Amino acid sequence: MASQNTEPTDLTTVADQTIENVNRFVAYFQNTEMWIGFGFKLAGVALIILALYVASRILTSMVQRVFTLRKIHEDNIVAQRQNETLLKLAQNTIRYVLGLVMILTVLGQFGVNIAGLIASAGVAGLAISFGAQNLVKDVITGAFIIFENQYKNGDYVKLNQQVDGTVIEVGIRTTKLKGLNGQVTIIPNGQIMQVTNYSLENSVAVVDIGVAYEEDMVNVEKALKEIAKAVEEKYHDLFIEPITLAGVQSLGPSEVVYRLMAEVPPTQHFAAGRILHKELKAGLDERGIEIPYPRTVMMSPNTSTKGAPGDAS
Numbered sequence: 001m002a003s004q005n006t007e008p009t010d011l012t013t014v015a016d017q018t019i020e021n022v023n024r025f026v027a028y029f030q031n032t033e034m035w036i037g038f039g040f041k042l043a044g045v046a047l048i049i050l051a052l053y054v055a056s057r058i059l060t061s062m063v064q065r066v067f068t069l070r071k072i073h074e075d076n077i078v079a080q081r082q083n084e085t086l087l088k089l090a091q092n093t094i095r096y097v098l099g100l101v102m103i104l105t106v107l108g109q110f111g112v113n114i115a116g117l118i119a120s121a122g123v124a125g126l127a128i129s130f131g132a133q134n135l136v137k138d139v140i141t142g143a144f145i146i147f148e149n150q151y152k153n154g155d156y157v158k159l160n161q162q163v164d165g166t167v168i169e170v171g172i173r174t175t176k177l178k179g180l181n182g183q184v185t186i187i188p189n190g191q192i193m194q195v196t197n198y199s200l201e202n203s204v205a206v207v208d209i210g211v212a213y214e215e216d217m218v219n220v221e222k223a224l225k226e227i228a229k230a231v232e233e234k235y236h237d238l239f240i241e242p243i244t245l246a247g248v249q250s251l252g253p254s255e256v257v258y259r260l261m262a263e264v265p266p267t268q269h270f271a272a273g274r275i276l277h278k279e280l281k282a283g284l285d286e287r288g289i290e291i292p293y294p295r296t297v298m299m300s301p302n303t304s305t306k307g308a309p310g311d312a313s
Contacts, residue, residue: 052102060091084153085170137190142172155199156267205262205272210255212290227283254292
């Protein structure tokens with residue numbers, strides 16, 4: 001009997017506690033002072049975000065203004081590209097720092113212990129670093145790329161002998177290249193092992209042209225030099241040094257290959273090569289010098305060969 005009387009009492013106690021907890025929960029959300037305090041916190045967060053956003057826009061604009069004024073007084077294109085690279089790096093650094101400040105300030109508004117969070121960041125950073133070795137490698141390599149001036153915005157480069165294009169952004173973690181077809185390739189800096197920069201020094205256009213074996217070599221070399229001289233006069237702004245005839249480069253199956261070389265401004269070797277090919281073709285055609293090309297001879301199996309065995313006259 002005692003156990004039967006105890007069981008309803010326990011159920012009543014649990015029900016009373018549940019009702020009491022529900023009432024506390026409802027009362028908490030009906031507390032006007034709580035909602036007023038929460039509203040002030042939200043308003044403070046909104047003001048912090050707005051203030052830091054405005055500060056970010058002002059600081060990035062000021063940095064851009066400083067670099068723009070500095071760029072006006074520099075005629076060196078290399079220095080201008082370096083300015084553009086450092087400008088984007090400075091603007092990104094400002095955004096990252098202000099973003100971190102915003103996050104910490106917002107957490108402080110909701111009662112998070114910022115001092116303890118910063119103190120524990122050292123221990124957490126040590127643990128995270130073991131799992132973020134590639135990220136650390138990207139950042140360190142990016143810093144060396146920027147400060148060693150390996151390449152800048154606007155440079156035409158080939159990375160790892162695989163990807164080439166114009167540098168559109170050098171970040172602290174990644175590099176962005178824009179290819180000839182407009183595609184953008186993003187490469188982590190830590191994966192960049194070899195850099196070929198076509199924009200640091202003058203480029204050299206190398207053009208090979210094949211001529212038939214039947215042509216006289218002296219006449220061919222004379223014609224090539226005349227054509228090269230005419231190209232220099234026609235495109236005098238493109239060629240820095242006179243176009244040189246290196247001589248016979250190789251002997252092909254049906255042609256003698258001559259090589260011409262020309263020094264041009266950085267990254268202009270592609271355009272110079274196309275111009276040289278065009279002018280060489282036109283000049284050799286005018287002089288009657290044959291550029292060999294494959295020919296196909298069609299023979300019908302029903303055509304009898306003259307003088308073949310069994311051919312009755």
